[in-house]
Amino acid sequence: MKHLWNIHLFLLILLCLLGAVTSQVNPGVCRYPLGMSGGQIQDEDISASSQWSESTAARYGRLDFEEGDGAWCPEITVEPDNLKEFLQIDLRSLHFITLVGTQGRHAGGIGNEFAQMYxxxxxxxxxxWISWRSRQGKQVIEGNRNAYDIVLKDLEPPIIARYVRFMPVTDHSMNVCMRVELYGCEWLDGLVSYNAPAGEQMTLPSYPVYLNDSVYDGAIIYSMTEGLGQLTDGVCGLDDFTHSHVYxxxxxxxxxxxxxxSFPSGYVEIMFEFDRTRNFTTMKVHCNNMFSLxxxxxxxxxxxxxSETNWEALPLSFSPVVGExxxxxxFVTVNLANHMASAIKCQFYFADAWMLFSEITFQSDTAMYNTTPTQPKTGLPANTQPEDDPTHKIDDSNTRLLIGCLVAIIFILVAIIVLILWRQVWQKVLEKSETFAYNHNQSSTTSEQESNATYDHIFPLGPDYQEPSHLICKLPEFAQNSEELASTSTAASKSTTTTVVQDGVPHYAEAEIVNLQGVTGSNTYAIPAVTMDLLSGKDVTMEEFPRKLLTFKEKLGEGQFGEVHLCEAEGMHEFMNKEVLFDISEGQPVLVAVKMLRSDANKNARNDFLKEIKIMSRLKDPNIIRLLAVCIHSDPLCMITEYMENGDLNQFLSRHEPEGQLALLSNASTVSFNNxxxxxxxxASGMKYLSSLNFVHRDLATRNCLVGKNFTIKIADFGMSRNLYSGDYYRIQGRAVLPIRWMSxxxxxxGKFxxxxxxxxxxVTLWEILNFCKEQPYSQLTDEQVIENTGEFFRDQKRQIYLPQPVLCPDSLYKIMLSCWRRNTKERPSFQEIHQALHTALIWGHV
Incomplete structure (x- = not known):
């Protein structure tokens, strides 16, 4: 009994300490006004791009102040396509900003100017400078509807910054004025950026898990550089990492x-850069420990x-004690032993297959926890007391700690009893979960019964496996032509084409891979040389669309040189020919997708963008997305295409269930087999049209098909640019990203498309449709195993792995799938044959 009490006491002390080990900053508490309305921010720290007059200068842009002419107003009228006007605030040090407030110019009833958006x-x-984006990728924030009310907007995610700019946005030419306030607290970490490998995708039996840093504000290519993101947003992940605090x-x-x-060294290296040399006491890392997965x-x-420019020779090593x-x-607390440094590089060693972090914080100098407001600077007297400010939240740390300890005592008593009674049950459950967990390091002698029954057999990669461009040279059939193949796989600067004639009709045109990622981050159609004559004639005239008639709705995605936006277009009917029909009455805005080239794009990207416009203008088919208009008379260059109100086919089907008793019981939305x-x-019809022109899409998948009313489908190419589908693409070192799970x-x-x-x-797309997009193709295989499986097709030793027949898929449809996956390209059906088979089945009501 004495021993048990000692355990109680130890756990109590431990939990009380852990109660204090919170994130360095709490977004729910860090909501103090930073000094625009209170006067702590000095006039010299407030600047602007321009001013209407001396009485509307930047220093008058303080929330709830009526001095001068009542607000900051820029010199000129703000235009929809002009985002050059801004009000800038210098906070003098890094701050964690969770909330912003805006107000228009009232001036005692004389003024009536305000910013509807910013x-x-x-x-x-x-x-x-970094553009703030919401967790859904939106940049535009809704502002004011009159000149006097204060509108508060939470920043999700919060930002860590010294300088902040408010940039008014309008959908038509208008005069705007602004008064603003920032809410948050001082950023005591001093962390300026962290560099880390890009997060990866985990594939669970029922769905993929995306472990990327989606709010990182630095550059992300193979790694994350010079930015901050989810590891510093103040939000700690849940015990079950598949669930989230965010809706x-x-x-x-x-x-x-x-x-x-992915890390042969056995560790992940993260480097942290700070604003100055600091005396570090501890680092706290919030880790997931769901060892059943x-x-x-x-x-x-x-x-x-x-400390300055040189790294210390002797590192610090720490091994935590984590209960199995x-x-x-x-949180795991690492004692940094008062090291002086301006940068820290940490190598975190794996304890199992996966390592997941949601928050990393540092304590340095006298920094404790960010629960007190920034000390006021000398300046104008504050006209608002903290207790009168609804955004000001007092944090009584001692009271919280006492309550936390009392709750911990109750929790410990209950937890120990439960642990003692259920210890054996837990052990059995864990053993069972580990037995059935998928292991990609299994040896080639593993029996078929131990592999997933969905697939025939999984062949692990050999120790000599290399990237595909090197792997092909090792295959015996290609050993004699290895040099030729090596040159073929690296020929990314040219595109050669051959045409295979079958029964007197061109069946397909081969094209080497040039660059899968287009200027907007989305795929562009491959153009074989035999079809270039289609582009050599007179340009198809596309109407120039007024930018001011476009209203931003949301950002669909982005690439290296461009972005894809969902917009509403007013007056589109006047710019369209009779061939395009909208199911919307004239005068109503039309939903469109706008592919925009960034202003920093190089000359080659601009030429490619204009070529894509030329190509798209010639594609006219009911099942191919249409180019409606362009904006090319000024930067940024834009092309405006159709967009369907039900979004992409992948998301559409994943929200539905097959018709049946189960769907009736759950009251779920359904899609019939005939649909x-x-x-x-x-x-198939849209692809038949493309193939008739010898156009090669290269990225056909449900994510690249849009859904309209009555299950109308149009093939598009937005999928690659969307972060949602980043897990569908595999980045080969030194080459473009490839949708390998859909590729032959x-x-x-x-490299032949x-x-x-x-x-x-x-x-593969048909397989997705019949599975209601609930599972990624080859979900039980890693990317490397998918590539190895293509080697089995090449070797043709009857060891290939095929996608399994979906549950509700009749044999006749599965035979169509299998015929599409024939090894010999000449034996695969044409799109004309596929379309004819599916069309006939629909007419006769059977498949």
């Missing part, structure tokens, strides 16, 4: 995670310190 840009050093986001949203197999906190961390029987997420066949038939073996190994490889992708 954007925010911020900077930590004054040179690199309607993908599984894994709160965490950034990495797989052990092979996720554990790090087993060791090794940290190196840089507790699957809860937790699924109708969807597939339309996709010859496209992956030889043809109409026949589009047929292969159609088979």
């Amino acid at each position: 954007k925010i840009k911020y900077s930590r050093d004054g040179s690199r 309607n986001v993908w599984p894994g949203y709160d965490y950034v995670g990495w797989n052990n197999e 092979h996720v554990k906190a790090f087993r060791q961390v090794v940290c190196y310190f840089r 029987t507790n699957p809860s997420a937790r 699924q066949c109708y969807i597939a038939t339309q996709i 073996w010859e496209s992956i190994l030889l 043809t109409t026949a490889s589009d047929v292969w992708a159609f088979g």
Whole structure:
């Protein structure tokens, strides 16, 4: 009994300490006015791009102040396509900003100017400016509807910045004036940026989990550089990482995670840069520990310190003690032993297959916890007391700690009893989950019974496996032509084409891979040389559309040089020919997708963008997305295309269920089997049209098909630009990102994209449709195993893995899929044959 009480006492002390180990900053408490309305921010720290008059200068842009002429007003009228006007605030040090407030110019009833919308840009050093985006990717914030009311908007995610700019946005020419306030607290971490490998995708049996840093404000290519994101947003992930604090986001949203197999060194290295040299006491890392899914906190961390320009020779090493029987997420506190440094580089060693972090904070100098407001600077007297400010929340740390300890005592008593009674049950459950967990390091001698029964057999990668461009040279059939193949796989600067004639009709045109990621981050159609004559004639005239008639709705995605936006277009009927019909009465805005080239795009990107306009203007088919108009008389260059109100087919089907008793009981929205066949038939029809022109799509999938009313389908190319589908693409070192789970073996190994490889992708797309997009193709295989499986197609030793027949798929449809995946490209059906088969089945009501 004495021993049990000692355990109680130890756990109580531990939990009380853990109660204090919170995030360095709490967004729910960090909501203090930072000094625009209170006067702590000095006049010299408030600037603007221009001013209407001396009496509407930047210093009068203080929330709830009526001095001068009552607000900051820019010199000229703000135009829809002009975002040059801004009001800038210098906070003198880094702050964690969670809330903003705006107001118009009232001036005792004389003024009536306000900003209906605005954007925010911020900077930590004054040179690199970052555009704030919501967790859904939106930049525009709704502002004021009159000149006197204060409108408060939460920033989700919050921002860490010294400089903040408010930039008024309008949908028509108008005069605007603004008064603003920032709410938050001082950023005591001093952390300016962290550099880390990009988060990865975990594939669970029922769905993929995306562990990327979706709010990172630095650059993301192969790694994350010079930015801050989810590891510093003040939000700690839940015990179950597949769930989130945020509504309607993908599984894994709160965490950034990495797989052990991607790091031969056995560790993930993260470097932290700070605003100045600091005396560091501790680092707190919030880790997931859901070990039933092979996720554990790090087993060791090794940290190196840089004070000025040189790294210290002797690192600091720390090994945490993490209870194996507790699957809860937790903070791990690392003692940094008062090292002086301006940068810290830490190597976190894996304890299992996965390592997931949601928050990393530092304590340095006298910094404790961000629960007190910033000390007021000398300046104008405050006209608002803290107790009168609804955004000001007092934090009684001692009271909270006492309550936390009392709750901890109750929790410990209950938890220990439960743990003692159920210890054996837990052990059995864990053993069972580990037995059935998928293991990609299994040896080639593993029996078929131990592999997933959905697939015939999984062949693990050999130790000599390399990237596809090198792998193909190792295949015996290609050994003699290895040099030729090596040159073929690296020929990214040219595009050669051959045409295969079958029964006197061109069946498909082969084209080497040039660059899958187009200027807007989305795929563009491959143009074989035999069809270039279609582009050599007179340009198709496209109307120039007035930019001011476009209203931004949301950002669909982005790429290296461009972005795709969902917009409403007013007056589009006047700019369209009779061939395009809208199911909207004249005068009503039309939903459109706007592909926009960024202003910093190079000359080659501009030429490619104009070529894409020329190509798109010639594609006219009911099942192909249409180019409606362009904006090319001034920057940024834009092309305006159709957009369907029901979004992309992947998201549409995933929200529905097949017709049946189960759907009736759950009251879920359903899609009938006939409607699924109708969807597939339309996709086949659109691809038949493209193949008739010898156009190769290269990225056919449900994510690239849009859904309108009555299950109308149009093939598009927005999928690659969307963060939601980043897990569908595999980045090959030194080459473009590839949708390998939809690609034919010859496209992956030889870099050849043809109409026949589009047929292969159609088979995978049909498989997605009949599975209601509930599962990623080859979900139980890693990307590397998918590539190895293409080698089995090349070797043709009958060891290939095929996608399994969907539950509600009749044999006749599965035979169509299998015919699309034939090894010999000449034996695959044409889109004309596929369309005819599906169309006939629809007419006769059977498949």
